[in-house]
Structures are given as structure tokens and as C-alpha cells.
Amino acid sequence: MTKRVVDEDIIRFLFADSIRNELLKEHGVLLGGKNLTHQLGFPTSSAFRKAKSRGVLPVQVFELENKRGSFALTDDLAIWLSDQRVQQFTLIEEGNKENKS
Incomplete structure (x- = not known):
């Protein structure tokens, strides 16, 4: 495992x-x-429902008995958001390396 991979894992975590902490404070364990x-x-x-019907939501959603709508776990959302942010860092870093060459 290279240092870069370890760094990305630490940043992602x-x-x-x-x-997760911010979402938990504001929304609890479910959104x-x-x-x-x-x-x-x-x-x-409507855009959310369309993405759900196409099966392209970025996190797993589920229904709760006797409740309307879809729900997701705060942890799943936090991990997805973190992954999105780390990917942006990687793209920016790679772009900066290409500009220096």
C-alpha cells in the first residue's frame, strides 16, 4: 500500500x-x-423519485413500516459524501500535476 492510498483513506475517514457528526446532530440516524x-x-x-425508480441513487434507501417515503442511514450518506470529496481532491491534485509538466 502506498503512502498516497493511506493518506486518502485517512482523509476519507x-x-x-x-x-456524520453534523448530520447526526441535525437529523439523527435516519434521513x-x-x-x-x-x-x-x-x-x-420529483428528481429524487426519478433517480430512485431508475436505480441510480448513490446510497441505499429503504421504506419503514407505517411511514411514507424513502429513508437512508446517516452513516451511508456521510460515507458517500466523504468519497465524493476525496475524489474531488484527487482530480484537483492530478490536474495540478499535469499543469506543472
């Missing part, structure tokens, strides 16, 4: 932990409805 739609970056509930 730190981001996920920070995001649903408008909060879930917003956190996943969908502009409308």
Missing part, C-alpha cells in the same frame, strides 16, 4: 466522521423526505 433529497443534491422530490 476524517471527512466521513465530521460529516428522509426533503432532508434526504437535499443532502443527496437533488433539486426536487
Whole structure:
């Protein structure tokens, strides 16, 4: 394992932990409805439902008995958001290396 991979794993963990703590404070262990739609970056509930029907949501969602709508675990969302951020760091870093060459 290279140092870069270890660094990315550490960054990913730190981001996920920070995001998880903020989401837990604000929403608890579950997100649903408008909060879930917003956190996943969908502009409308309709866009969320369309992505769900196509099977392209970035996190696993599920229904709860006697509740309307879809729900996701805060931990799953935090991990996904962290992965997105680390990927952006990697792309920026690679772009900077190409510009220096």
C-alpha cells in the first residue's frame, strides 16, 4: 500500500466522521423526505423519485413500516459524501500535476 492510498483513506475517514457528526446532530440516524433529497443534491422530490425508480441513487434507501417515503442511514450518506470529496481532491491534485509538466 502506498503512502498516497493511506493518506486518502485517512482523509476519507476524517471527512466521513465530521460529516456524520453534523448530520447526526441535525437529523439523527435516519434521513428522509426533503432532508434526504437535499443532502443527496437533488433539486426536487420529483428528481429524487426519478433517480430512485431508475436505480441510480448513490446510497441505499429503504421504506419503514407505517411511514411514507424513502429513508437512508446517516452513516451511508456521510460515507458517500466523504468519497465524493476525496475524489474531488484527487482530480484537483492530478490536474495540478499535469499543469506543472
